[in-house]
Amino acid sequence: MGIVGNLSPDQLQFFNSQGYLVIESFASKDEIDAMMKRMQQLLDDFDPSSTASIFSTKNQQQSTDDYFYESVEKVSYFFEEKAFGDDGNLKQPKQLSINKVGHALHEIEPAFKKFSFSEKFSSLMYSLGYKRPAILQSMYIFKQPGIGGEVVPHQDSSFLYTEPETCTGLWLALEDANIINGCLWAIPGSHKNGLVRRFVRDEDGVKFDRPSPSYDRKDFVPIDVKAGSLVVIHGDLIHQSFENQSPKSRHAYSLHVVDTDGCKWAPENWIRRKVEPEPLYVS
Template sequence: MSTTSSEEDSGLTPDQLQFFNENGYLVVPDALPPSTVAALLDETHRLLDSFSLADHPMTRFSTGGEDGTGDDHVGDAYFLDSGSKIRFFFEEDAVDASGNLTKPKHLAVNKIGHYLHGLSPPFASLLKTSPASSSSPGTYIPDLRARPAAVARALGFADPRCLQSMVICKQPEIGGAVPPHQDSTFLYTRPPSAVGFWYALEDATLENGCLSFLPGSHRWAPIEKRLVRKAGANEGTEMVPNDGPRFPPGEEYGEDKRPVGRSREEEEYVPGEVKAGSLVLIHGNLLHKSERNTSEKGRIIYTFHVIEGGEGRVYDERNWLQMPPGEGFTPLFD
């Protein structure tokens, strides 16, 4: 299902909220005005064209095996320090055995991350709630629908914090698949609270590797593992069993909510083909994935993730992503 948000209410309507609560995801078409889509694409291309290869460690974005929870997840210092920087991670198939690019650099990048919301004014503008809160004059977006702060309020956040942001390019011909995963595995709070805000900047289709979702899995699929830093500075990342809560608080969650008589493998993923400008909200426990892009068309998206920063949620020092020094994670509420 997809729904439109009303002009007056820039958060979620009751129907949208109900759909999200039942299914763990929600498509909001036309969340971004076309001028904003164009500005974010311009910024993406400026970044792709201007970064230097001279001092780049040629880090590729590897997702950690078939189910995304293997141990070969990217984890070098370039990745570990990216929470307060704008860094460029290559597609696995864009780097040959000798470490050379097989494509021009702007067509070789899988992902740009993870502090666009802090360092890039066009991307930062999505989090602004008023012209006064915008540090770069002119970047406030008056006709933004489903404004993130209002959505977060509708979802029940007390103190929503944006902790990371990324452009994912899903390049033509070599765009890597993203295996089924739950975002709270990578962005763990105790108890889990992550929600993804995923914006299509180009049409996302079955051909170029749109998202797909396992509806309702956020209610029964536990966060079994966490991606953490290995002990010692810049020693890489590893998946460890999650010894904390596996669901957000609430009676609607739990392994006993799994559909009766069906295994995880029998559940059916629902594709989410969306137009440029659409917002997709993704619950941190929801199983979702995207396929390889072998088509001629790229699929550029922007996504950021929000966690609860309020009382009763712990974000610990084991998480691979650590707070930007000084500022902390970016508040959505003024």
């Protein structure tokens, strides 16, 4: 198939019809080990008393603060909702209490930047028709054993809206992800129905512009993948993940890409960068 990121006609057809695509063995063991090792070092050095910011897809309107807003160009740490006891203290070690780290790992941390700006990532985005792709955010997601929180059904374009819509999610499994430890679930073909709501920011904070539709769980299919697999997600695909009630974590590295050629970034998006993102190039 040539360069790893170059998509075949069959892969493009599947992505266009289903709204997602799994590319097995996209990341090598060395790449995964480098990112996981660096994240362990970051957590070891992190002082949990410096923030008590919590990430929640159910209550993010209440949880959003300046720390969250400023994370777009920093490496910031967000706890699980169930990480704290009634006394306000962590119930377990910080390494097992973090929900995610984001949102500029791809710009600041060399191990993540090397992978994120690799030729295979660039080739993938150009295969999808991007003219000047740029990464808007990156996240290391832990899905902690026992307390890894649910991510409710959503569309990535709700949060990263451009006109026309160009958001694509790239979700790399750093560990095996299955129905036991909280893999992704999606409604195949749901991207064809368009964007159902937007997450907007104004002087009062952030909010969705309309209530969430209700979804039937039987319409979702699990995306069970091995470590190293990349899941490419259309910005309008309805997807979610359930709580991790197993004793095994489900680490993942997630990025969101938009096209910066001929596309307008919505000013009411929650992300408001001070510096333009560096485009992805194919040499």
